[in-house]
Amino acid sequence: MNDQPVMINVTIEGLSATLQRVKPGKRGYDKARKQVIHRERDAIDLFNRSVDERVPLDGVYSFESVDIAKTFAFLHLKSIEHQVANNLDLVQAYDGNGATAG
C-alpha cells in the first residue's frame, strides 16, 4: 500500500489561481513533495511577505492539505478583490472635483 500523501498544487498566474490534485507516482509528484508547505502559518507568511515586498506570487506552490491550499489561493484572489473593491469605493465617491479618483 502506498501511504504517501496526495499533494495539492496551487498555480498562480496573474489574476487566477488553479488547484490541482497530484497523486503519488504521478508526474510532478516528487517535485511537489520536495517544495511542499506543511503548515498553514507558513502559507500565510509567504502570502504576507509577497504583499509586503510587492513581489507577485506567480508560480506553483504545493500543499499537503486542501484547506491550506484553499487558504493560500483564497488569500491571493481576495487580495485582488480587495484592491478592486477599494478602487470601486474611490470611483463611487468621486464627485468630479479632484484631479483623479482610484
Added chain:
Amino acid sequence: MKLVIKEDETMGAKSKKRKAREAGLEVPEQKVPSPLADAKAGKKQRNRFYEKELGGLHVELVKLQEHIRRDGRKVVVIFEGRDAAGKGGVIKRISEPLNPRVCRVVALGTPTERQKTQWYFQRYAAELPAAGEMVLFDRSWYNRAGVERVMGFCSDADYWDFLRSVSEFERMLVRSGIVLLKYWFSVSDEVQEERFRDRVEDPTKRWKLSPMDLESRNKWQAYSQAKDRMLVHTDIEQARWYVVNSDDKKRARLNCIAHLLTQVPHRGAAPEKIKLPKRALEHRGPEYVRPPLSVQNFVPEIY
C-alpha cells in the same frame, strides 16, 4: 492606508497632536505609567488605579454616546475571542455608564430551525444599529469561522462561503455609514484554564460554563488555526481586526475601551450642562391625596 502627520519643525508636540486630530489623522497614543503593568505594585494600588482610569474612560464613553446620539452615528463593535477571554467583562464596562437606548448589547444564541434556513447574516443584520445607536456584539457572524468550524456545526462549503462573503458584507455596512470595529481577545492557554477553574468553583460564575466550552477546551490548536485563518482573511482596510491581550482582565478592559474611544472621534461632545429649574408651586396642589400605603404591595424590607 495609514495616514501620517507631516513634520513641522516649528510645531510643538502638543500642537502637532492637536492639528493631526483636527485633520482626522491617526495619532499614536502615549503609554500611561500604569501600576497594572508593574509587577511590584500591590493589589490595592492596582485596583485604585484601575477604578480611577475606568472612571475617566466612562466619562469619555458618555461623550462618545452624546456624539453618536447627536450626530446620528451608527457604530458596531464586535467582540470575539475564546471562552473566558474577557469579552463579557469589557462589554459590561462599556455599557454600564451608557443609556441602553443608545448602546445595546447583542448576544445571539443558537439559531432556530427557521433561522438555519435563512441567509447566514440575516439574524445579525436584524440587530444592526439605526442612526444614533451603538451595538456591541458579544460574539458575532464570526461564529462561523470559529466555533462552528471547529466543532463541525457548519459544512465545509458553508465555511468557505462565509470567508468569501464576509468582507463584502462588512464593506457594505461601512459604505452604509456604519463604523465597524472588531476586537479579538487573546488569552493564553494557562490563563484560560485558570479562569475555567474559577468558574467551576464559583457558583455565581458557573452559568458561564457550558458543556460546549468544556468540549472546546480540548480543541485549542484547532481554534488557534481557525483564528489565524479568520484574522488573515477578514482584516480589511474598512474594518480592521484589533487584538487585545487579555491575560490581565483589567488591563485588557482599559486598553480596549481607550482604543475604542480613539476610533470614533467625539471631541467636545459632552452633554450640555442643565440647570435644574425651580418646581412650580402647584406640584403639591390640594387635588391630589396619596392613597393609604396599606393598599399597595410593598417588597418586605429585610435589610
